Amino acid sequence: MNLPIKQHIIPKTYLKQFTSDDKNIWLFQKDTKHFREQSINKVPIIKDFYTVTDEENDGKKLYDFEYFLANDIEPLYQLYIEQLQRGKLLSELEKNHFAFFVSSQKLRSVSMKDKIIKEIERAFKYGEAGEWFDKTSIEQFTQHFYEDGKEITYEEFLEKSEGNLDEIPLDISKDCFVQFLPEKMKDFAETLASQNWSYLRAPKGRCFITSDNPVILDNEIGDSTFPFKGGIFPLTTQLALNINSLEEKFRVVGAKELRKINQQIIRNFDRFVFSHNEGILRSNIKKNSRLMEVTKYV
Template sequence: MQKIQKRKHHYVPRFYLNQFLDSRVQPPREPYLWVFDKQEEGDVFKRAPKNIGYETGFYDMKLIDGTTTTHVEDFFHKVIETPSSKILRKILDQQPITDEEKQKFAMFIFYSHARVPNYINFMNKFYEATKEGKSNEKQVIKDPEVEKMIKEAEIKDEVSTLEFMIELVKVFAPIIYNMNWQFLFAPNGYAFITSDNPVILNDPKQTTIYRPVVGWNNPNIQLTFPLSPSMCFLGTWTKKRNLYKVADIRFVRAVNFRTAFFATRYLFGSRPFYLKEEVLKLEALKSIK
């Protein structure tokens, strides 16, 4: 049987990366954004969105008959990315979205958190420990909140790690939907960056580093997701506030530092100096350690 041709599977969608293009680049030049590789620790460099934020065959699944399917990649493209790209455009243009669109965008936020290498690597350990009954192995799933959520999801034991991750949307998308949503603008002269792990859960009152599947019900939690250089999504459990608001400088700096700190490998930005500023902070943090 003929094998499928592996494709570039973008764990950070191209339409999302397109929001962080360097706006100074005009046709006929190919558009690009700026990138910093934490693994190589070199200088920032430019890349077209089609050439970054992907792994070949990242979502491929082997079937029982030995063939490979791209059903997961197809699911992300058709069911998640296609509608979400239109909803994101409405949000960036400050147009109201329907309740159905909010539900779909909550799914997009969850998958932007869950489809990336950081989450998949965690879920590999999580899932293997679950199958082997080692719930305390390296404290991977030793958490009552996590165990309760998994039971509520009613996920079958025989599913793969990727299927397991996809099924978790039944638990986490409703949580995101029920949070208080706010879209914050960066003030003039400032901009948000993003990364290969763009959705961050953080309690600004604690130093706890939350694992990918815990922390959601913490009353102080902040869920941040940069949507463009000029806008960041903020989900909280605090009282409702204005849907759109200009952020203060401290918020922009805090979000950018979190984004850089929790990036698995790549930072993305619309200008090189936005990335360099965060790289200097990371280097300073290393020197303290």
């Protein structure tokens, strides 16, 4: 039995819309600064990114969340993108469904995993809520503190730490992140579905690019001159979702507006930027290379 050890953090069904042949995609890799064309079957993949280890069952690997994404969430993209490409707005029910895909794509990125794990660490040390690991999340996780293999109370933990909590290492496993995702994904999907969505069409001869962190919320837009209210999520080379917009409609954006959207893709990517066209990708990276120096998450 082939187990899904190699796991995509961006669905192939999504990346397919940013190819010219449904198979291969052009990418820029941040750490090597290399451009190359590669099969969407092979990028971006991280081994056991969503895998949980069952310590009570001889360390058995559990792939439930990977199967859930593949079977229940990722198919929503193709189902509704075809409707949007025909210029038909989503009904409230359809929007509620598609919001799960958008929510999952925001939460399953490398930078979000790093951010949430840091928030979990701070919550366990200080009981402080973060942007994503909030008070409700804290209550869902039982906190245990140990000394020499013996469980102690939180009060004893604080006393023994002598106030130096920042210096105390915590073993927060990736399993904690995966276990946190389903409920948070549901909550965030409900928030997204309650907002207005506009659909932005690329002007003739222009294209959207995307990345391995493609859902950019309004509080992550690092540009006071950004021409849209709300966040951005490129859906295809020709269509982008404007999250939390002023109204719900389709509209064609101008060339300058499209450049601003692509700038935010480059400013917020984790490791890869993608395009169907080598020239478009190289041009965007060259024009916006300065933004990579101020990327929010490295």
